[in-house]
Amino acid sequence: MQRFEQFLRDRGETTHLRVCARAAELLGDEPAPYAHVVVDEAQDLHPAQWRVLRAAVTPGPDDLFATGDPHQRIYDSRVSLGSLGIMTAGRSFRLRLNYRSTEEILAWSARLLAPVTVDALEGEGTDSLAGYRSLLHGRHPQARGYATRQEETEALVERVRTLLAQGLAPHEIGVCARFNLSLDTAEEKLKAAGIPVLRVRGQVAQGVQGVRLATMHAMKGLEFRAVSVLGVSEGTVPFAREITPREADPLQHDADLLRERCLLFVACTRAREALSVTWSGAASPFLPYTA
Numbered sequence: 007m008q009r010f011e012q013f014l015r016d017r018g019e020t021t022h023l024r025v026c027a028r029a030a031e032l033l034g035d036e037p038a039p040y041a042h043v044v045v046d047e048a049q050d051l052h053p054a055q056w057r058v059l060r061a062a063v064t065p066g067p068d069d070l071f072a073t074g075d076p077h078q079r080i081y082d083s084r085v086s087l088g089s090l091g092i093m094t095a096g097r098s099f100r101l102r103l104n105y106r107s108t109e110e111i112l113a114w115s116a117r118l119l120a121p122v123t124v125d126a127l128e129g130e131g132t133d134s135l136a137g138y139r140s141l142l143h144g145r146h147p148q149a150r151g152y153a154t155r156q157e158e159t160e161a162l163v164e165r166v167r168t169l170l171a172q173g174l175a176p177h178e179i180g181v182c183a184r185f186n187l188s189l190d191t192a193e194e195k196l197k198a199a200g201i202p203v204l205r206v207r208g209q210v211a212q213g214v215q216g217v218r219l220a221t222m223h224a225m226k227g228l229e230f231r232a233v234s235v236l237g238v239s240e241g242t243v244p245f246a247r248e249i250t251p252r253e254a255d256p257l258q259h260d261a262d263l264l265r266e267r268c269l270l271f272v273a274c275t276r277a278r279e280a281l282s283v284t285w286s287g288a289a290s291p292f293l294p295y296t297a
Contacts, residue, residue: 026054033061041069047227048074049127052083056090065091076127077119077135080223080269084125084261098127102137106229108144111281115147115274118292122264147274147281151289155237158286159191162234163199165282166217169232176202179217180230182273184245188237189219222273233277235270240288243270267292 014020033039043063045051051059063069070092087094104112116135152158162181169179181196183189189205196203196217204216206224218230225233237243244266250258270292274281283293 023052023054026052026058030054030057030061033058038062038064040064041066043070045070045072046074047078048072049076049079050074050081050083051085052081053085053090056085056087056092060091072127074127076124078226078268078272078275079124080226080265080272087127100137102139104138104140105142106278107140107275108142108279109140110144110146111275111277111279112138112140114281115271118267118271118274122267124264124268142278144279147277147283149283149293152284152286155188155191155286158236158284159195161284162192162236163195163201165234166196166201167199169280170201174231176215176217177204178231180225180228180233180276181217181219181236182222182225182233182276183236184222184242184269185237186221189221192236193219222269225273225276229276229278231278232280232282233274234282234284235273236284237286238270238283238290238293239285240290242285243290243292 038061040063043059045059059070072092107115116138119135150161152161166179166181170176181189181192183192193203193205202216203219204214206218206220206228218228220228222235244263248266249262252259270290274283285293
């Protein structure tokens with residue numbers, strides 16, 4: 007760590023989190039510039055980022071309003087808000103109604119997290135999807151495996167064709183995968199079939215036609231009438247290289263697996279009406295069921 011810090015100093019560079027730490031220090035030296043701060047996607051904020059927000063607003067009634075879902079935590083940034091001076095005891099509320107996905111998609115996706123325990127957003131205790139429901143109903147999600155990636159991609163093209171024939175606009179269809187490499191193949195096959203596509207990298211221009219292709223991480227915050235999740239195979243979801251060996255650190259091993267589960271949960275819950283999950287070869291161990 008000392009060599010890395012010296013390397014940064016020699017280059018006159020720093021890291022994003024160090025910028026946050028310095029910003030919190032500067033804010034702490036002056037009166038807080040804001041009376042209220044609203045935070046969305048709170049589950050993915052690092053402690054250094056929370057310290058900036060705490061320092062930016064004067065403590066008082068309605069100083070910080072934060073919303074988040076610990077089941078959608080796709081970065082390793084668990085934190086105790088109380089330790090940072092953000093008190094939530096007796097002031098937090100659980101939202102139980104889902105207004106985006108159908109009950110069928112929600113129930114299917116929730117089973118991905120059923121075997122694990124998820125830490126609460128506040129960093130103390132656990133959270134649960136018990137009682138979480140949707141008022142919408144629709145078709146059951148489809149889960150299917152294929153012998154090869156080529157067969158899986160060809161099935162995707164036919165699925166998209168069917169959705170378009172049913173009246174969905176191209177931009178109402180989302181396709182996602184763990185890696186860009188899988189999306190490259192899907193993009194090539196879709197274009198060859200005469201289907202317009204648009205890769206999602208950051209902000210997407212409104213009104214631009216094309217089936218949206220994005221990595222699972224880039225799907226965060228998006229929603230589509232229909233979503234196809236590709237490549238949910240063993241060794242890919244979870245991605246073996248992202249998992250700390252249990253013998254090296256059992257706690258981090260479990261945390262890594264949970265993060266990958268949450269990532270798949272996020273990808274599946276981007277679908278409002280129709281969800282398809284596919285794989286080639288052996289299925290992901292997160293998928294002990296296929297219906």
